[in-house]
Amino acid sequence: MMKPSMLRSLHSAAARGASHLSRRGFASEPVPERKVAVLGAAGGIGQPLSLLMKLNPLVSSLSLYDIAGTPGVAADVSHINTRSEVVGYQGEAELGKALEGADVVIIPAGVPRKPGMTRDDLFNINAGIVKALCTAIAKYCPHALVNMISNPVNSTVPIAAEVFKKAGTYDEKRLFGVTTLDVVRAKTFYAGKANVPVAGVNVPVVGGHAGITILPLFSQATPKANLDDDVIKALTKRTQDGGTEVVEAKAGKGSATLSMAYAGALFADACLKGLNGVPDVVECSFVQSTVTELPFFASKVRLGKNGVEEVLGLGSLSDFEQQGLESLKPELKSSIEKGIKFANQ
Numbered sequence: 543m544m545k546p547s548m549l550r551s552l553h554s555a556a557a558r559g560a561s562h563l564s565r566r567g568f569a570s571e572p573v574p575e576r577k578v579a580v581l582g583a584a585g586g587i588g589q590p591l592s593l594l595m596k597l598n599p600l601v602s603s604l605s606l607y608d609i610a611g612t613p614g615v616a617a618d619v620s621h622i623n624t625r626s627e628v629v630g631y632q633g634e635a636e637l638g639k640a641l642e643g644a645d646v647v648i649i650p651a652g653v654p655r656k657p658g659m660t661r662d663d664l665f666n667i668n669a670g671i672v673k674a675l676c677t678a679i680a681k682y683c684p685h686a687l688v689n690m691i692s693n694p695v696n697s698t699v700p701i702a703a704e705v706f707k708k709a710g711t712y713d714e715k716r717l718f719g720v721t722t723l724d725v726v727r728a729k730t731f732y733a734g735k736a737n738v739p740v741a742g743v744n745v746p747v748v749g750g751h752a753g754i755t756i757l758p759l760f761s762q763a764t765p766k767a768n769l770d771d772d773v774i775k776a777l778t779k780r781t782q783d784g785g786t787e788v789v790e791a792k793a794g795k796g797s798a799t800l801s802m803a804y805a806g807a808l809f810a811d812a813c814l815k816g817l818n819g820v821p822d823v824v825e826c827s828f829v830q831s832t833v834t835e836l837p838f839f840a841s842k843v844r845l846g847k848n849g850v851e852e853v854l855g856l857g858s859l860s861d862f863e864q865q866g867l868e869s870l871k872p873e874l875k876s877s878i879e880k881g882i883k884f885a886n887q
């Protein structure tokens with residue numbers, strides 16, 4: 543798992559011109575060529591995410607796609623003296639070139655929330671955007687690992703799966719809903735209450751990525767802290783409402799972008815490490831699952847050379863978490879079904 547200090551070390555490794563070195567620093571193990579495409583690269587998340595992917599020495603080719611604004615973002619990012627070649631693509635006619643040969647495709651394309659909206663209120667616009675982008679992925683890079691950021695993730699991931707199934711390219715090991723920001727928040731909030739250094743904190747977050755479907759498992763948090771039940775309840779609520787906290791603070795200017803770019807960069811880095819054969823890469827993600835009766839569910843996932851290597855179980859839950867699990871299922875089920883229905887219309 544990438545430590546918070548990793549981005550600093552990524553940058554310094556990259557700045558040292560370490561492209562010929564492996565992550566462990568052995569000159570004899572070359573880092574494979576990896577193309578990463580960011581779809582929605584000129585947006586609030588897309589720009590800082592493109593920057594962070596440019597700092598990642600595992601990336602050799604960075605493809606920045608948007609319907610507008612990518613030439614400027616690509617020119618800007620391309621001046622950074624790190625390993626990857628950067629190319630900007632603008633408009634649908636260039637989408638195929640943006641995707642060809644991609645190993646990982648990150649999708650932060652679509653509209654963000656304004657105060658008073660739920661993530662599901664974004665469905666009408668974002669479902670169509672995701673469907674079109676996934677149709678192109680099936681055509682131009684059917685074997686890429688897809689990191690879905692666009693909301694509502696609880697529906698956009700099932701939409702992507704249906705599009706890939708129709709195209710005959712679906713591989714459940716290669717499709718991920720990015721829920722890393724929930725984990726990032728849970729770690730930050732827990733460290734504050736437990737009064738422990740945040741760098742060493744781990745908290746699994748399971749379920750989905752909207753309101754009560756976000757279920758942090760503080761009973762499994764490490765290092766252990768004896769927090770009162772009411773503190774755990776408050777931490778759970780704050781993690782579930784983390785996105786709304788940012789939407790309200792931005793007061794109409796969008797939702798989380800910087801923390802999401804950080805989280806998206808962490809998750810993409812984990813995918814790249816898995817592809818490169820680094821052992822024991824485990825992150826939470828919303829994936830096809832048999833952990834519960836729901837067809838998609840977020841839990842810890844071991845990443846490997848083909849994407850998902852193993853979907854890990856939930857472990858033991860407190861009574862409070864068990865109740866949270868049962869309460870989230872109807873909403874998550876209906877969001878999944880909404881996505882499947884849309885994709886098959």
Ligand SMILES: NC(=O)C1=CN([C@@H]2O[C@H](COP(=O)(O)OP(=O)(O)OC[C@H]3O[C@@H](n4cnc5c(N)ncnc54)[C@H](O)[C@@H]3O)[C@@H](O)[C@H]2O)C=CC1
Nearest residue numbers: 582584585586587609650651652653654691692693723802
């Ligand atoms: N999974 C998660 O944890 C999080 C997800 N999000 C979601 O990420 C999405 C993007 O958020 P922001 O970057 O803040 O929005 P934004 O509006 O700043 O940027 C979105 C970008 O997508 C582009 N876009 C629109 N249609 C496109 C298409 N067909 N192809 C390619 N690009 C297209 C726009 O031109 C724009 O540059 C939203 O749906 C938001 O809800 C946001 C935060 C966290």
Ligand SMILES: O=C([O-])CC(=O)C(=O)O
Nearest residue numbers: 655723784785786797798
């Ligand atoms: O809340 C939103 O709309 C954006 C998001 O998914 C998050 O910040 O977790």
